[in-house]
Amino acid sequence: xxxxxxxxxxxxxxxxxxxxxxxxxxxxxxxxxxxxxxxxxxxxxxxxxxxxxxxxxxxxxxxxxxxxxxxxxxxxxxxxxxxxxxxxxxxxxxxxxxxxxxxxxxxxxxxxxxxxxxxxxxxxxxxxxxxxxxxxxxxxxxxxxxxxxxxxxxxxxxxxxxxxxxxxxxxxxxxxxxxxxxxxxxxxxxxxxxxxxxxxxxxxxxxxxxxxxxxxxxxxxxxxxxxxxxxxxxxxxxxxxxxxxxxxxxxxxxxxxxxxxxxxxxxxxxxxxxxxxx
DNA sequence: AACACCCCCTGTCGGC
DNA sequence: TGCCGACAGGGGGTGT
Numbered sequence: 444x445x446x447x448x449x450x451x452x453x454x455x456x457x458x459x460x461x462x463x464x465x466x467x468x469x470x471x472x473x474x475x476x477x478x479x480x481x482x483x484x485x486x487x488x489x490x491x492x493x494x495x496x497x498x499x500x501x502x503x504x505x506x507x508x509x510x511x512x513x514x515x516x517x518x519x520x521x522x523x524x525x526x527x528x529x530x531x532x533x534x535x536x537x538x539x540x541x542x543x544x545x546x547x548x549x550x551x552x553x554x555x556x557x558x559x560x561x562x563x564x565x566x567x568x569x570x571x572x573x574x575x576x577x578x579x580x581x582x583x584x585x586x587x588x589x590x591x592x593x594x595x596x597x598x599x600x601x602x603x604x605x606x607x608x609x610x611x612x613x614x615x616x617x618x619x620x621x622x623x624x625x626x627x628x629x630x631x632x633x634x635x636x637x638x639x640x641x642x643x644x645x646x647x648x649x650x651x652x653x654x655x656x657x658x659x660x661x662x663x664x665x666x667x668x669x670x671x672x673x674x675x676x677x678x679x680x681x682x683x684x685x686x687x688x689x690x691x692x693x694x695x696x697x698x699x700x701x702x703x704x705x706x707x708x709x710x711x712x713x714x715x716x717x718x719x720x721x
Numbered sequence: 722a723a724c725a726c727c728c729c730c731t732g733t734c735g736g737c
Numbered sequence: 738t739g740c741c742g743a744c745a746g747g748g749g750g751t752g753t
Contacts, residue, residue: 446746519747562730564747607723623746
């Protein structure tokens, strides 16, 4: 599931469960997820205090007392669950975990944090102090869409030279960090922009944002903020999205009357309304 | 640079 | 009912 709003949700839960507390122990129930765990993974985590849990794009970063950073990615199917147990109780039996519970953190508060990831596209690793800044992928990430410094001018600089489609450009984490397939579709619909439009056409020759780009920036912010705001409430799973996974339905825009269409771009589904998105 | 294609892995869903 | 392919919200790699 996890795009920026979902990762932010997991961050808050981890922050509540772990911040200020100590990691008593870590149980790895397999040697790898997407990548192998570092051989000293457990040793470097055990006994460490968690200063806080931060998010960058779709990455989670738990800062430890040692200065190490626990870097985590949820991949396509990763999620955490937090079990609160009486601290006097014994460590749970192996048998109480599910098939895809791969990593278990036992926290000094008595909370037990379980990472579950059926597809195992997620990963965890440890970065020494300083490695956060030099990390290949983290270093190349584009701006956070919810950060104040992110605006139409910033996005214009990235899109100006791109001859690729808007859909592909917005999915590129170097252009803007944290959007995924769903929220790109949703933001483009809100901004009434075609996913097939060339990215560079939202800027002037000089690289200044055209009016449509201002609308897009606003749409991206709104879509993400709404998703973050709504994720506590029980899922009206059906009307959560306006276009995503709604092929064949009526466009929800008042007076549009178009039909949501599915196309494939870069091997991934795009949902949009060909009538009001141009 | 950008594209098209491949991979990683498991689960689910629709069609037959 | 079972089988089988298509597809899934992630990223990364290749070759053209």
